[in-house]
Amino acid sequence: MVFENSDQSAGSPGLAGVRAVKLLIAGGFGVGKTTLVTAVSEIKPLRTEERLSAIGAGVDDLTGVERKTTTTVALDFGRITINSEVVLYLFGTPGQDRFWFMWKELSVGAIGAVVLVDTRRLGDSFGSIDFFESRQIPFIVAVNCFDGAEVYDEEEVRQALDLDDNVPVQMCDARDRTSSKHVLVRLLEHVMALATAGAAAGRW
Amino acid sequence: MKHGRDDGYFELDPGPLIRPFAVTRGRAGRDLHDLDIITLVVAVRPEADVAGLDREYGDILRMCSRQPLSVAEISAKMGLLLAAVKVLVSDLISSGHLIYRSPPPPTSGRPDIKLLQAVLDGVRKL
Ligand SMILES: Nc1nc2c(ncn2[C@@H]2O[C@H](COP(=O)(O)OP(=O)(O)OP(=O)(O)O)[C@@H](O)[C@H]2O)c(=O)[nH]1
Ligand SMILES: [Mg+2]
Numbered sequence: 001m002v003f004e005n006s007d008q009s010a011g012s013p014g015l016a017g018v019r020a021v022k023l024l025i026a027g028g029f030g031v032g033k034t035t036l037v038t039a040v041s042e043i044k045p046l047r048t049e050e051r052l053s054a055i056g057a058g059v060d061d062l063t064g065v066e067r068k069t070t071t072t073v074a075l076d077f078g079r080i081t082i083n084s085e086v087v088l089y090l091f092g093t094p095g096q097d098r099f100w101f102m103w104k105e106l107s108v109g110a111i112g113a114v115v116l117v118d119t120r121r122l123g124d125s126f127g128s129i130d131f132f133e134s135r136q137i138p139f140i141v142a143v144n145c146f147d148g149a150e151v152y153d154e155e156e157v158r159q160a161l162d163l164d165d166n167v168p169v170q171m172c173d174a175r176d177r178t179s180s181k182h183v184l185v186r187l188l189e190h191v192m193a194l195a196t197a198g199a200a201a202g203r204w
Numbered sequence: 205m206k207h208g209r210d211d212g213y214f215e216l217d218p219g220p221l222i223r224p225f226a227v228t229r230g231r232a233g234r235d236l237h238d239l240d241i242i243t244l245v246v247a248v249r250p251e252a253d254v255a256g257l258d259r260e261y262g263d264i265l266r267m268c269s270r271q272p273l274s275v276a277e278i279s280a281k282m283g284l285l286l287a288a289v290k291v292l293v294s295d296l297i298s299s300g301h302l303i304y305r306s307p308p309p310p311t312s313g314r315p316d317i318k319l320l321q322a323v324l325d326g327v328r329k330l
Contacts, residue, residue: 010238010305010306010308011243011303011304011305011306012303012304013303014246014248014303015246015272015305018244018272018305019307020242020243020244020274020305020307021307021319021323022241022242040327040330046276046277046280046281047280048241048276048279048280048286049279049285049286050285050286051285051287072285075276077276077280079274079277080326080327080330081326082322082323082325082326082327083322083326086319086322086323086326087244087272087274088323088326088327089242089274091241091276105240105241106241108310109240109242109308109310111323177330181327181330184327185324185327185328188320188323188324189324191320192317192321192324195315195317195320198314198315199314199315199317
């Protein structure tokens with residue numbers, strides 16, 4: 001979530017009022033995360049890497065003892081300049097790497113997330129869905145409609161993924177800019193609805 | 205990780221990613237000014253000031269001279285791990301060459317509805 005009172009955002013006075021916010025694009029291997037980021041980004045997607053420690057991620061073959069390993073995890077990201085003060089970054093999590101879940105900095109402060117799914121491999125998205133549910137990060141499910149994939153309707157996807165009724169499900173073509181933009185709009189509307197409902201309920 | 209020669213998105217050779225530990229000479233872990241992956245920085249003093257310093261500092265000041273860039277963008281452009289870029293950027297903040305803005309800590313209050321609305325409006329206009 002993003003929070004009011006920019007006085008609390010650390011930094012230099014010369015940049016007061018300037019804000020960067022982030023959305024995550026998650027989902028299984030090869031579901032089209034980078035394709036979606038590319039479709040809406042104003043820059044060619046960039047790649048950044050971080051080295052993470054993964055405790056117990058490796059088991060020593062000889063001793064069978066778990067050990068601490070380090071792994072380098074890469075992210076693709078794009079940028080949308082919202083106005084002169086606000087920049088939006090879209091981070092595509094690496095689908096083939098289970099270690100992104102350990103990257104705390106990535107999800108902390110995220111406004112929301114898109115879990116992109118391929119109906120031929122719905123199970124690949126369970127990990128991401130559980131992650132955002134447990135962190136209470138607002139998310140929507142976007143179904144990337146690959147050609148030739150069996151077409152499911154929203155209700156079937158919702159049931160197969162065991163989604164809460166309030167989680168929006170949106171069909172899309174990640175290669176198409178307008179379609180991908182609609183995914184982001186749907187997510188941001190969902191985030192807004194949750195934030196205003198929270199404010200009305202006096203939760204904050 | 206695929207390095208994208210097949211899809212054309214990425215041209216970075218993974219080679220330079222090995223270098224950060226040389227670049228930062230083990231300084232990671234010092235005061236990093238609470239830098240986040242999306243902390244924005246902008247140069248406020250000319251790169252000429254750092255003529256005598258390592259090439260990486262000048263590179264960072266050059267790329268941040270026109271518009272604020274995030275730590276993530278600097279990392280991608282330089283082909284350095286985020287951790288290494290945070291050390292370099294933090295040196296430049298300490299020396300007064302860069303100013304920065306980090307996102308507020310997530311425990312600091314309520315969702316900023318005005319900010320969310322600005323983001324939503326901006327994306328609708330794409
Ligand atoms: N036909 C079709 N192909 C798509 C679509 N979206 C993505 N692709 C293709 O699917 C492949 C994988 O897409 P990526 O965007 O790289 O997927 P990713 O989720 O970023 O993959 P990883 O980062 O490796 O997990 C690419 O070859 C895309 O061109 C789609 O909507 N329809
Ligand atoms: Mg990708």
